Amino acid sequence: MLGLAWQSWGWKGVALVAGGLVMWTLLHFNRTMAVLGKAAQRPKGFVGSAVMLNAKLQPGFSLMHVITMTQSIGEAMTAQGVEPEVFRWHDEGGSWVDCEFERGRLARWSLVRPPEPVPPARD
Template identity: 35%
Template structure:
């Protein structure tokens, strides 16, 4: 939810509570607003605790799977949920994650939202050619 929409809804709740129930309605609206803010803070702390416990720049899954789930404008909190860790900072607004297979995902952020990302696949070692085998070794 955007901060502007949240602020407008909070003002509307305060106004409606004041009109319908007087000062008791305003107190009720304030209680609901504070409860909602505490829920958001708790959610943020849970995600940060999980991301902070994981090794820096590592992925709990595959870089290719994270790459497929990214969308432009995605908030940083969602990105941290999907990656499971904090990224390694490579530039002022660029962070890198790497999975166990060596695939790297570099994500550029702008004002806390995903702007652009690049997936770099790990290079696989070429299979040995049959010409390199000794003459007495049967080819597979």
């Protein structure tokens, strides 16, 4: 883009494209910091409802998108740098969602719910 801008408009074009790239970078950085700032104020790996999170997830979501949805940083279940990365979000009811990310994108997820308590038998 810089080369095309140079050929078309000279230094003015280069300045315009460079300014646009810097603006895009700053907007992206600002959004990332806002999302992580909100997530840092909540318990790690906590979500209001694991069932609702399970319903909203779609393949291809980025980790940042999932963090934005949950407003919480997921609890890492795998060592850093191991593919696929697995993160867990749980709720107060004991349910949790394990999300597998490959190359930063959601590949698979699973919902685990605690077994329902068996009511006592009546005489």
